Amino acid sequence: MIPRQAYAPTPHSYVPNSALSATINLDEEVRLATTRAERDLQDSLAELFSILVTLDELEKAFLKDAIPEADYTEICERSLKQYNAILADEGVARAFVGIEEFKAEWDLEVPRATERIRVGMPSTALTASAGTAGPSQATGGGGGGGGGNTSGALILEATQDFITFLDALRLGLLAKDQLHPLLTDVIQSVNKVTDRDFENRGKIVQWLIALNQMRATEELSEAQARELELDINAAYQGFKSTLT
Structure with a gap:
């Protein structure tokens, strides 16, 4: 009976390359920002990313009649206000550059959110609701x-x-x-x-x-x-x- 191997056998032709060894502590936390200002900027850009994705999914849900009109309007208006409030910061606006540049950098495909931001209002605000008075x-x-x-x-x-x-x-x-x-x-x-x-x-x-x-x-x-x-x-x- 052949004894069980405790590990997968290594081909005899393989020689480990010490030059590829890690030069950092793999247990050490990698920091994306070193100052509070950088951290705040990263948080703001992350919020913008989240808003764009949320708006796009919201528009899809509304087109499919999967969300009540009142809920759609409330969420859309709040998201647009948050988007504009974040970009009111000059530092964030410089890093953001523009919506097309931001989408290209992060490989975002959010056409419905892009159109909603271009218009600046929920689609329900541009057309009268069925409940209006004649x-x-x-x-x-x-x-x-x-x-x-x-x-x-x-x-x-x-x-x-x-x-x-x-x-x-x-x-x-x-x-x-x-x-x-x-x-x-x-x-x-x-x-x-x-x-x-x-x-x-x-x-x-x-x-x-x-x-x-x-x-x-x-x-x-x-x-x-x-x-x-x-x-x-x-x-x-x-x-x-x-x-x-």
């Missing part, structure tokens, strides 16, 4: 009690948001971080009133995307501001026409 309800016609009052309040809110935005332009507020939140309020309040695709509604969405592409403190030119005012005023008139 024109007859909004004006109180055919509605009774609290329903009509609620719809009237929504119309007032949308009207005030339009006026607030247009007044901001006339007062010379031209920076992205001043205008984008106000225009976001406009589209969200409009969507609560009507699901009709009224005239020039698309202009609101186009400007939301255009503003989202700007840096936080970047400002519109006078010509752009004038064009924006004309487009949003036209959208306001189109919105009012849905209420008649």
Whole structure:
């Protein structure tokens, strides 16, 4: 009987190469950062990576109707806010460079997340939900009690948001971080009133995307501001026409 080998036999032709021996302690922890600043930067970049992956999976789930609309909107809005908040740090922004560069560096394939970040809003914010009030309800016609009052309040809110935005332009507020939140309020309040695709509604969405592409403190030119005012005023008139 052949005795059992305690280990696999080594070919006689193999000679260990001492030059390939480890020169470090393999039990020693490898540190990716040596200072707190470097560690914070690595943590921020890791968060951005996580947000991109999460957003992409969220968009897939929403397209498959695998997540409720309200949950999708909440998670998407929170993720976008976190993404922008992290990149507000100049050091992180320099290391990140841009979304395309970041994806290339880490071999990320997240097309849906890329589009959502480009737009800067959940898809539900760009289209009216099925539960919005129709024109007859909004004006109180055919509605009774609290329903009509609620719809009237929504119309007032949308009207005030339009006026607030247009007044901001006339007062010379031209920076992205001043205008984008106000225009976001406009589209969200409009969507609560009507699901009709009224005239020039698309202009609101186009400007939301255009503003989202700007840096936080970047400002519109006078010509752009004038064009924006004309487009949003036209959208306001189109919105009012849905209420008649």
